[in-house]
Amino acid sequence: MFKIIASMIVSIMALMAWPVQAAKELYVIEFTPPGGNYNRMNLALSAQAAKRGYDIKEVRVNRCKGIENWRRANSNKPAIHAFDWLEDAARIVEPDNPASCDLELTKDRVITVNHVFNVHFCSMSKDKVRSADSLFNNPNLKVGYVKTNAASEMGFTSTISMVNAKARQIPFKGAADQSQALLSGDIDIGIVQIPINFESIGATCFAQTNFNGIVDPGSIDLSKKFPSSIWSRYGSSQGYVGYNIDVNEFRAMALEASRTDERFLQQYKLGAAKKGVLAGESPEQQWTWIQNYINNFRKIAVEKK
């Protein structure tokens, strides 16, 4: 009788304990629509985490502000998400903007900085020399850019002003809108981070900023033309952030995903250059780099005020 009761107690305790052992839960926060870069990056890291026994729970929120709100309500839950440091810079540029988010990022919450995109100047003109000349000297130049948040607008408009202070700057909501304007001739030049978006419609990308020391062959290196401007080395950078997790474990997973996962490798086909963890930098070096990146925006924001 005692054995039966004891075995029942043990069984019940085991059953109660089982979900705790298996519940190595991990919340993966999606803050942009499925199908984009962030979604693919999240899926790549989720796949690695699932292999290591994590129970993946997808959380869908709206924009970066949604991450902040979710985090406040779930401060103890283990969570990860792909991220662009431009989102963090937006808070510095416009702290009162309701879309700006404060994720209280610290070194321990940065899993990796992965890759960077330069800013490319593209034109439908076949004549690269004429385009370049037009880029720097034409007082009636119309240049389009995609505005995603306050920081991206500051980055793009400052970069345009650097190369041609008299150019008209035309904001667009997305790459597709900008492509239409470029194709119809409404704008002379479009600037973009993923050049394949414009190259696929027959545009030529002929000049670019130098964010990571890598410039496409044949393209004008703006960091040489404007060496004193921080915007000649401007771009965007993507990586991973995590909360209540073992950062070292996830850093190893991110590295593995970046080497093997097709979804991740897609980034390089689109023109991303390896940075941070993929370039062999230590967590400290990556954190310093992020601080410098955001500080650039802080300085300019102060100057503009």
Added chain:
Amino acid sequence: MDIWGIIASAALGSVMGVVAGLLPGISVGKILLLAVLLIQDFNPVELMVVYVSLMVVGQYMDAVPAIFLGVPGETSAIPAATESRGLRERGLALHAVRLTALGRMLGSLAVLVVTIPLMSSMLSATWVFSVKTQMIVLTLALIGIAVTGRNTRWQNSLLMAAGFVLAAVGYNFYLDINVLTFGIPDLYDGLPLICVMLGLYVTPMIMDFRGFPKQDLQHHQHDQTPIHGIKRFVGTITGSGLWGSLIGLVPGVSYILSSNMAYMMTKRRRIAQKQYRDGDLHCVVASETATNTGVFSSLLPLMMFGIPITLSESIIWSLMIENSANFANGQFLVQNWPVLISVFLAVNVVGLLLAWPLAKPILQQFIRVPITWLKALTILICIATVYQLGAFNGVAIFYLVCYTLMTIVGFMIRRFDLLPLIFVFILQAPIEQAFMTAYRLYF
């Protein structure tokens, strides 16, 4: 080229189209997002085939819930939903579904006959993307809305202004200010279209739903096919088809504008001829035909130039770009047009063959349900749609609150024709974009 890959892609797209068309709230864009993982490794031609099949079959099936229940799955089906009550009361609902399917097919054939010889010269027609062209078309659309419908012009103008203000709620991209957000973070992205459309317009109509008269099925049994009566609609189909294909090129609103403009123009003509009555078949056929030809036109910029002009096209375009599609100098269309045109024709036949026989059993099921239950079921579908889309965006409660408030307002002002308000709500973003971009370019 792998012919089986093309057939499989067309079949997959058609199945997705049936789901998107029959289930309100599951839009083409939404189903594409859900299927991204499934299709992301398809080659560019297969991706385009999936998209063409999804769009075409989806539009054929979309008429079924719009006409039978008055619930439009997509904004392009709003005119059909508007006429649905009259169609049901006159026992013409089934007839209308089949007639519009036939109209779509004929309209698509007409637009193909006109477009194919012009394709090479269309490659240089990049002016259609110009902000000036967009401003002209949108201004004409606004004038069209103001002078159409059963409201007075003053009432239309006020409703249009209300639609503009409602759509302006949220963060203004061009002015960098928040408009009427009252410090509520969820309003930053504006009022959701689905809540405004279902709450303000559709739900009050459902409350007035008086069910299906028995003669709907009987009517159709006597009049076995609308084919013999199609002659009366040839003018409507041809005119709205060609008009719809032109308007379908307008970025941002494309076939939604085609459908609504064709509806308004036909309604205006029918009223002037003193032939219009609620549940007007000509109006429904015109809007549905224009939707299909507008869909075809909306595909042209994507196939010719690699320019997506609708949200759902942006999704498929980004997948195609990632899979090395090259649109420079019209290469993609030049290399693949025989396949794409064949698929377009084939899926039109599939859409017709699906819509025609499926409509009757679906209607039979609806007729069996008591009217009170049917109303409750339809409103439940609206609520589920709103909740589901809200949950997808992480703001389900906000969506439900918006829907409830809009339903209350919609019920209070239901004696007016609210189509101008809804239409301007949809057009506000492209109007603002065209005018603000023009201002920055030229002033």
